[in-house]
Amino acid sequence: MTTAQQSALNLMPLPASAQPGTGSLRVDSTFSLVFTGYTEPRLERAGERFLRQLARQTGLPLSFKPAKMAKATLVIQTDHASKEIQEVGEDESYILDVSRTTARLRASTPLGTMHGLQTLLQLVDVTPDGFAAPAVTIQDTPRFPWRGLMIDSARHFIPLEVIRRNLDGMEAVKMNVFHWHISDNQGFRAESKKLPKLTGLGSDGHYHSQEEIRDLIAYARDRGIRVVPEFDMPGHSSSWFVGYPDIASTPGPFKIDDEWGVMDPAMDPTNEKTYKFLDTFIGEMARLFPDHYFHIGGDEVNGKAWDANPKIQEFKKVHNYKTNEELQAYFSQRVQRLVNKHGKAAIGWDEIFVPGAPKDIVIHSWRGTQALAAAAKQGYRGILSNGYYIDLMWSAARHYAVDPLGGAAADLTPEQKQLVLGGEATMWSEYVNWENMDGRIWPRTAAIAERYWSPESVTDANSMYARLDIISQRLEWLGLTHRTQPRKMLHRIAGPATSEEFAALVTLADVLEPVKDYTRGESTSYQAITTTPLNHMVDAVPPESDAGRRFGELVDKFISTSCLDGNTRERLRAQFVVWRDNDAKLQPLAQRSFLAKEATANSQDLSTLGTAGLAALDSIAKGQPAPDAWKAQQLAIIEQAKKPKAQLLLIPADAIQKLIEAASAGGACSSSKPQ
């Protein structure tokens, strides 16, 4: 099957291989499934979950009771159990065979079975004759064994129901590691019974009890997902020190931080009290979290707290540590030994990769493939998050283009490449809470999931976007709110409004994106992250504007026809008129709502862009290169519109700039008359 044929299947991630069959399997109210071979309660729950989800996406009243073999539409055979505690690299493969009369799913382990069920769910769609799945034979297995999503519950407390539905989303796109960043400067969110002041004083009262954590781990295991906890140390740990100042490098009292950025406080690596404390703590958490890996963080220690403490300076001298990096290496080794003592292996950010580190650690790279490659060359395993920081508001295509085995890792030997286990999308929550988290994670993370699962050759961004749009809709049937909640947030911004006013707000929001990278955090007015309301336009609009992307494609298409395609021209013109006139429609609302008012400059820019677009079309219609003065004037307008305002970018600016340049250049567009 070619990639094009695979793409036609509307699957995400695309399978390792697929052979099309003839006809399709009808899915109606009689649909049923049966388990053969190995079975366990988890599989039965997966079967019922599959049927419930099928009922939701089709609206068919299905029976959730198990069928008798002879009558089942879907026959599932699993060979044997998977490991009691899910391990890295277990067999996750499956074979799914859909014919006109039946579907057969075979897998070695329940992990493969569950992945196959998700594939079948994605195959079912509405057809001219009812719901159906196309006949196909799929043989599928993941490219990487570590396919993760990290959620930061510390900066903003994330309720368990939000995490649960995101685990549902992970299952749908075959991700298998939930990395829970559960403590940081801004809050400690996991209950410790032995060290109760960690949450008692180190949180605002919002944290997860051990019982809730155990429930969540069980929920994840039910979906073939490992839970790797991260307790970031020795930095990112102000919240620990509120209750336990003794383990800090500087004297207290400490308070929970509320700011954006890297903080100074750090654990005292020279104090044996620190290791005694961590021995107790890691021992307790190692029992609570069954996974073999224990994430110890290790990132972004700025060393100021160490420099400020004469005892620590003295310790460095005695041990002949010239730099704070060497001191951190000492700390890392001590902590890694504690992790091992409690039966686990350590995973941590780049900084834990220090000379003499045990070979069982996993390097989690926020720095890039170069660091991963360097580690692999020394026999260390690693995973990549650089390029998958979904808090940076990049496009799906930009993340999609990043490969864990790209860059410096591309030159590794096949054996070394085996050491690169996969990657993790990271949802840092400085500007993310219960309400907009789904929209920050989805649908883009489905594209990242495809990068981790599908063959290396699957790289066509157009195909990805076409399928992403479909999976995005389906993810909402799971209860994710990435499409519905932004609209509710716009209603909040609008307040009571006429349908015309609200439509104008939607028109504006549809072509805005939040500023990229760390621009928002670096802007002074937004630095108090936990007390800043996330109810602004920048919080409501998705990281990537679909309308903006489609408009860009339309302009490219128009220019590629030498600006001769009349149909496209008329669509562009209609769009420009809407944008030009939109600001006037939005004005009454902007005068009533302070939240709408914040986007006034963006709205005026959009109106200006609409006018500029019309001018460019008019100029092109004249059939000769536009004067330089006109071009300079227009480009100045564009330049102004490109400047971020209210932490927002106006996406159509780039494409309109192209039109202006096309109108000005002596190229095809300017030299041709419109039809």
Added chain:
Amino acid sequence: MTTAQQSALNLMPLPASAQPGTGSLRVDSTFSLVFTGYTEPRLERAGERFLRQLARQTGLPLSFKPAKMAKATLVIQTDHASKEIQEVGEDESYILDVSRTTARLRASTPLGTMHGLQTLLQLVDVTPDGFAAPAVTIQDTPRFPWRGLMIDSARHFIPLEVIRRNLDGMEAVKMNVFHWHISDNQGFRAESKKLPKLTGLGSDGHYHSQEEIRDLIAYARDRGIRVVPEFDMPGHSSSWFVGYPDIASTPGPFKIDDEWGVMDPAMDPTNEKTYKFLDTFIGEMARLFPDHYFHIGGDEVNGKAWDANPKIQEFKKVHNYKTNEELQAYFSQRVQRLVNKHGKAAIGWDEIFVPGAPKDIVIHSWRGTQALAAAAKQGYRGILSNGYYIDLMWSAARHYAVDPLGGAAADLTPEQKQLVLGGEATMWSEYVNWENMDGRIWPRTAAIAERYWSPESVTDANSMYARLDIISQRLEWLGLTHRTQPRKMLHRIAGPATSEEFAALVTLADVLEPVKDYTRGESTSYQAITTTPLNHMVDAVPPESDAGRRFGELVDKFISTSCLDGNTRERLRAQFVVWRDNDAKLQPLAQRSFLAKEATANSQDLSTLGTAGLAALDSIAKGQPAPDAWKAQQLAIIEQAKKPKAQLLLIPADAIQKLIEAASAGGACSSSKPQ
């Protein structure tokens, strides 16, 4: 305060009285509340619920911890407890005083306090300077003590989470009775431990355990809502007989019904076994449901089962019962006595109002105010549901115009009027399930709630619609899905579609309504109610088309200006062009999806209506009456478009007919030239 001033407050239901103040109370992240006077855990939960809801609707990061008196933004004083088991007619009044600096809420009982909190939530809105509540003094008390919503969990099983969020909606609009129609021919949904075959054989496995029911009752009590269970008898009871055929009038075996309409099976009123069974059953359920009222149904016994049983015929002769109604009266009296024996009073449909009925019963009228008035004249209390059948797909305005003290009840004496306790909106679930129930109940039920709560003089439908639109949006913050789920259902109908195709589907859906009254049930192809998928266009579109209503208002406005208003004319023209061209855009989708294809005729009709509308405008522009032949031709087109297709009505047809008539008549429109 005038009604107009009250309306400006955007409250629903409107309060009994409101005095505007000066300025407004700013609501920001420091908002806090404190309870003074009487308090109880329920009030504390209500306070936290208020803060959570305020945080949701504003996006502000509020603290949910109780404040200290001196700093609280909202000071709440409750005088004393309400009854341990909520009773009809308890004091629900409150006084809410909002000034520039503080809000004060006073109430005799927690019931009033909770109503006042909902009022304050509705007052908070976005302003030019932040979120704020206008300064105002509200003295409020309900007009009727019984303000109910009935949900039928029998025809389709309704999961508890759906019921819970509808209780949240009821709280928001100050309704206080949840009437749970929990058994019917199609299913028995309440666990009986003494008679386990009621659910064991009388349901498809979907029912509520006693523990779940107790939880739900506690959830309702937390919101000031009574729970009145209904076990419909002696008819509507096929599901009872599957497990217990002995109490039926005809020999078994019986099965759970799957059909629309009135069924023949009925309990045997002549067999002492029946009363022994009901004694056991009512005793058990009277302990499970604490409310003083126990709903025994009693409606729609067609008598066929009794006529078919010679022993029953003999019994009638012996007792000198000439009609089956007399026989049912005997049954009712026996059951009412059982209800009394177990410490409760009976409520039932009109049919239970029989000579000699105990004075403590409540007549629940599906027949109308005449029945209520007749009962009141004999000293019996009653509530009205005739006119509030929200399954009939009427407009909000039509329900809103029905008054429990209207019609025949208007002539009652003041003392007799006291016997009319209020009313209940009834959500029968023949074509309603977990997915579209919210959309069938809301927002229309908020208008009915206003009828039950607000002064009799509050009857302006325009004001109601303006406020209904606002409350509708707010209800979604509670988790109700009446606005978001229909869109998901349209996505299901569309399958993978371009944004233009989907927009065309939305344009069509926006002007469609389901057929009214019992049309759908009477149509043969839809009679199997529990196995018919509710995934059709008729299931997705709301009972009332907002776009259709607004279009009708626009046409009325145009005609009222003698068709001279050019702005309105251009808006109409633009709308007609969109409708005319919509069918072509929808075609590709209709060819790919059987669900979209079902609406093909509606789509073609809409296109035709667009063309007819343009023709009417053109004719009006000519400034002279259109020829009779043209009028006849156009009206024939309208007539065709008005015919229901796929159980759907095309709402703009009536207004376009008005335009055609305006163009044809020798009136102002046809004799005037457009400006």
